[in-house]
Amino acid sequence: MNSSAADIAHLIQLAVAPVFLLAGIGSILNVLAQRLARVVDRARTLERDFERLEGIARQRATGELRVLDLRMRTVNAAITFCTASALFVCLVVAVLFVADLTDFAFARPIAWLFIVAMLLLIVGLFFFLREIRIATRSVRVRSELLPPE
Numbered sequence: 001m002n003s004s005a006a007d008i009a010h011l012i013q014l015a016v017a018p019v020f021l022l023a024g025i026g027s028i029l030n031v032l033a034q035r036l037a038r039v040v041d042r043a044r045t046l047e048r049d050f051e052r053l054e055g056i057a058r059q060r061a062t063g064e065l066r067v068l069d070l071r072m073r074t075v076n077a078a079i080t081f082c083t084a085s086a087l088f089v090c091l092v093v094a095v096l097f098v099a100d101l102t103d104f105a106f107a108r109p110i111a112w113l114f115i116v117a118m119l120l121l122i123v124g125l126f127f128f129l130r131e132i133r134i135a136t137r138s139v140r141v142r143s144e145l146l147p148p149e
Contacts, residue, residue, distance in 0.1 A: 015093045015096055015097070018114075025085055028125070029079060031128075035075050035131065036072065036079065039072050043065060043069070046064060046065055047065070049061075064138070074127050074131040077124075077127045078125075078127035078131060079124075081121070081123045082121060085118070086117075088113050092114050
């Protein structure tokens, strides 16, 4: 427990990069939460009006509700993996400090925690990309609404 101020300053420098990573993950989570909110709002609107729809309008609403449900599940998965990644980054920072305070060599656990954090972030970003692709495919202007060229 006799760490000098220079040692603590160096440790804080080591922790700065993961903290910036946390800020980036936080921004991604904010975007994902906004996307989820928009999908949920649209689904609630369709569900509210569903009983009044008939024929082709009801079929279109059913199809859109299926796509919205898939998008909700996909965004939820992205949020789950990105949040887990952020938690592992927090563990990296915490273990850095514990390792210094206890004079124990935690190099491998820190490396593994960081690798797991990156893998979780990669999977979360994959689900984010998947949700964007689902949304892009589902939002098409119907050909009968477009004027002939």
